[in-house]
Amino acid sequence: MNLMANILINVIIAFLAGSLLLGLHRKVMARVQKRPGPPIVQHLIHSLKFFFKETAIPKTVSRVFYIGIVFILALIWIVGVIVGPVAHDSLLILFGVYAVYKIVEHNSGSSSGSPYGKLSCVRAVLSAATELPLFASIVFVYLITGTMNIGEIIAYQSAHGPLIFSIPLAALMFFMLIITKSPYSPFAITKDKALISGFETEHFGFLRGFMLFSESIAWYVMLWVFLTIFFGPLSAVGYLIGMVAISFITGFINAATPLLSPNHSVMTQITIGAICFFGTVLMIFTGVVA
């Protein structure tokens, strides 16, 4: 198939699947809290709706940056789709995508001119604590498989079995990143309701539409990467079951957990990351991991 067509199809799938999974996530949270919750398709309708709303630009914004950052956000997650599901390329590029996403989160808040956006921007710097466990997790995958290439990691797993059985604590570190990125997460300090919508507060109309579009793609890409690098070669049904299961689990966790304060959030992430890191190192040195 033509590469451009392949990219387009994968981006559409990522957007639709990500939106429906986020809708499911919200539904699960609602049911745990004994509310009926919105329909599963609501997140998708919500995203599309914003593209047709009037776009207002506040006077206090840094205009070029304020508008440009939204397109950069969409672009980096499209790159995530290209590197992951389309090309099966290097995990390091995906790590780069996540790092740039943090910068975008930071700059989106700072360009808005809103105090809520600025506070969210400061918290985005703190929440970079999630990148350390993510990086450690990727390093362990490299140490075991000897490659950063997703295609080769899949090939390794088809020969030696899924990595979740050999380095479960590294998978737990990656899973913590997924919890952090999920809506209403205990670690989502940049979108604390005390900050209204955090760095997104001052983005209206189609700009917000692009942000929701990017969020859906981001959710799909992260679930895809997690399932691919820890659960071996999966069929489409396998990915579907895995993504639905993870959305369910994160929905339960987020519904039952209050939002942590920034310092507690960072300390919890670092502590879980450190325990998993040293646990995996111990497993490797004691020969538990071959």
Add this chain to the structure above:
Amino acid sequence: MLDYMIYILTFAVGSILGLLYSYKQHGEPFVAVTKFNIPFTVISIIGWVLGFNSGNIILSAIGFLLAGFVMGERPGYGRKETAVGLIVGIIVYILLMCRLM
């Protein structure tokens, strides 16, 4: 990947149509419906069975459209019907797999 895109697109369109239809039919505030809607159950069963088992892009797409239509109904409606349709669809899928093995 084109087939998966068609499936997910038809499922999303079906869900939106189901939502619009059920809001037109039921304008009242939220009620947890206990009644079992037989026609919607049949639609859901046809949808999930076709979606999972037809092996044909067009028939599967129609199946996911129908399944999405029932699943996408407003909160409180279409839950049991979807559960029945999904269970029947999965059972038929497993039976067909066993037959092939």
